Amino acid sequence: MLSQHYKKAVTRCACMLFAGTALQLFMGAVNASLLAYPLGIVLAANYLYLLILISFNKEKWKWTTHFTGRATYITSLTAMLVLTIIFGLVRQDGAEGAMGALGFSQMKNSWTFNIFLLHFTSVIGVKAIDDLRNIRKQKLHTAVMHTAFFIILLAGIFGSGDKQRVTLTTIQGEPTNTGVAEDGKKTELPFIIRLKDFSLEEYPPHIHIYADDNLSKEHIIIKEKGDSATLGKWHIECKEYLEMAGCKPGDSLYRPMNHVGATTAIQVRATAGNDTVEGWISCGSHIFPGSALPLPDGQMLAMPRREVKKYLSQVEVSTGDEIKNFDIAVNSPATIGAWKIYQSGYDNARGRWSTTSTFECVKDSWQPATHTAMWLILAAGVFALFANRTKKKRK
């Protein structure tokens, strides 16, 4: 049997579900950009103040039981779990139909989800403030978990309107400060980026068997002249390896070439039993055609475009007062104030010869708060492991 507390908590969830559905039907999806600066931060401050008031006035204010107590947080947690599972089960493509009407096909912008999330955040917020007020009596890692998680949710909700993401493609040597925002609008950035140089490193070539319009999964790797390996029934030997090569139109012979557009070409000898085939294989580039080596059985030896290992843009960023140089690569963005510049792409057709580089510039003013909270979680997570152990020893 459900206790009185649980009945109330479940009823509250039903009301939130009803309200969320009604809002979704009448107003459409939630628009996060409404929370842009300064509204977001002002609301966040007031909200935090309200939660502190709730924490301090629990005895006086009867209605605050909506945000405290076992039944409340168990129910809230369960509701978040159920919504998250629906989130995972329904394709997030914004499709219409029943799921669309409820907002579930675009869950992160749905009223129901956001109302429940806000309630969940309030519950954990009050708990975090309670924990901090009674920090002596509280298990430290539990208090830290509650607080850090609350900060993350707070920054995530009220900071969502301040997030800006601008995609910007630079051409080598030409300074630019204009990119395209997520909504497709041209956006000017508070800094100018100039691409000084773009470089790209590739993995050694892979040789596959090409048959029936399919590349075999099995492959060999050729790193230099003299390498040999077995692929299917073929023994393959590399007679010549050219990192930078080209060939004349109509020709099947590759020659060393130190020029824009140069491609990788290898000359191989393939033997199987009495069959021997010799010739060039190349992945080609935007200038030179690729070439596969036909085998007597109708199959071919082919080299797909080499996989990319690393790519890096050397850029100069000027903000008006100062000029800074950065090497930007995937997983190593540059930081300019509240902005971060991420390497996102290049001219795929030209590959290593690309003279353009694409960046994503992201502004996230709330990042320091979120970042700190995440490191707190890491610390609390590690601490929790030891805390559990010491507790048992004492017993």
Added chain:
Amino acid sequence: MTMSWDIFYIYATAAAACWVSGTIFAFRNQRKGAIATSLIGSIIFLIFIAGMWVSMQRPPLRTMGETRLWYSFFLSLIGLFLYIKYRYSWMMAFGTLMSVVFTCINLLKPEIHSTTLMPALQSPWFVPHVIVYMFSYAMMGAATLFAGYLWLRKSPTEASDEEFGICDNLVRIGWAFLSLGMTMGALWAKEAWGDYWTWDPKETWALATWLSYLLYLHLRPANKNQNLLFSLLIFSFILLQMCWWGINFLPSAQGTSIHTY
């Protein structure tokens, strides 16, 4: 000799033989023999993993098959650790059983492995993120088996406080690791793409898994309802499977996840 999947069966058989004999020792109450033999099995397994790391020139953490290696390895260690700590032989048996099952899957379903690692994966977060998750999955596997055993065993007794305590500890440790893994993933995503969280299907299911175990942890202090708690643990583990590999087959996630194996 360079390590490769072609010779995995040698290491797998040797390790499995050690784990199984360790378990037999455990049931015969030969504690030292059990611990030593089982540990040797895990070390043999670790040598294979380390060898793969060297020969592939990248951490073996990218494909399903590679993550299953770590899963087997951690399960064997967890089974051993639980046996050392709680002296239940069947805990080692569980660890052995699960490790062997996952090893067999790797033997039966060999995958072609490439040595390349796309730029986004080249991050200091890669190794800790995945290893922490694999350890947590193994811990939760142990918790699930234990809960299932307590729940379904023949004797009609309710789980004792001590048994519940062991279960709670497994979930606590597993959950702490889930939190670590998730947070590292978020910090990494920020570094790689500029967002901590993008509701990618993998992330959504990871959150569902994490919430589900969190619910268990919050229910427990005032609750000893076996049916509720143990079914919640088993349900949580189903969510975990969804996050680990289920999304590869889930229609709603097709073509939308950047976390593809």
